[in-house]
Amino acid sequence: MTKYQEIADNIAQSIRNGEYPDKLPTEADLISRYQAGRNTIRRAIDVVYRSGLLRRVQGSGFYVNHMPATSNAIINLVTRADVAMHNKHQHLTSHVITFDKIKAGSDLAQSLDVSQSSELYRVVRLRYLHAALYCLEVAYFTLQAVPFLSTEAVNHSIFEFLHEAYQIRISDSENLVRLAMLTAEQAAVMKQPVGRTVLALDQTNYYGKGVPLNYSTSYYVYPDLGFYSRSFPVTAG
Template identity: 30%
Template sequence: MLKYQEVADRIELAIKDKKLSQGTRLPSLNELISKYDVSKTTLVKALTTLEDKGVIYQVQGSGIFVRRQKRDGYIALMTNMGFTKDLENNKLSTKVIDLKIETPSAEVARELNCAPGEEVYFIKRIRYVDNNVLCIEQSYFRKKIVPYLNKEIISESIFNYLTEVLKLKIGFSDKYLRTDILKKTEAKLLELPNNSPGLYIDELFYTASGEPFDLSQTIYNYKHANFFIQSGQK
């Protein structure tokens, strides 16, 4: 994890732990620089990240203030680090459907910029929230960048493993959303009737250096998935 992301997470955690309300003024820029022992550039990037997420807002000449915290059980659509943190107050569980190493299709190889013959991990799993089916996840991870995965790892938060164990520095992602009628196999896994609607999110994740490493598709159960977006200031 990049330093500014780490600082952003620490500030956000402090806001949540102290249950700071809308409009609470945070310490000054210089005080935060001293507290977190970082450069001004790093702190400004951390604050920008939090502002983009809707955690804080800044008023020129007045300071840094806390925004209203999101409702429990809602998933942030603007994040690129999975939804485990968003649902930390809910019971999350995972059922692994598939885990294997394979040579990717031409389309997957193109998206991930794989070299000829390069292998990927393919995983498929069902995620549950409070014992209800939340979504189906299918992902391709470049083995060159994510050299090892097992059933135990993918039964938990993969992104925690990537950042905390592999020390992978995750940068940004491209996200595409669409709605469609679920296929019969998808509806069955999501425990929904045939011809039910579904939200499909295709996402391509990059390292901090801009190298693609994870191509994922998440299909959400419309009955149990709630989302929010907080816009930043203009």
């Protein structure tokens, strides 16, 4: 385990233990505490942030997300984390069904702000939590943002790869949670009944100054799943 991962685990455990009830210490304080460089601390904070335990407030720092522990798995719509687990030993694993390039149709072209027939990476994978089926994920990435996507990343964490390879961080996202009925093809892949009603999450992620990175739809069948969101005060202009 790398130094920044060790620090990330320690910070996450400190949050769970209530040591940081509201706000993470400053970057300078963490550098002093862990005797680590600035880049190492920033990478550690980013890992904790992407796990869903923190939210970023511009100009103020990182604050703790107080998510109710009513579910074993929580998807954090505030931080766009794939899944935030209350137990750090819970990890998603993947079984890749399809990994290829396709031409964008009209709907994908509109969602990703690319021209029709632009090449996209397509990733279709089953995701598991503790060997139980968690979801079917169908994702598309623009080649403008991601010129190369590795097989190893697709089998593990795509967003960690994008951060390390291209320094890409998600700056914003659009999320639509809806009910969907599984098609025959989806049901066959998931080994579920055709027409079963499941929760679906349509998500478009953006990076930089609002540039589309990827579009995905995930179909969830995990029996103990929660979605977390948080509203913020709207300041009149």
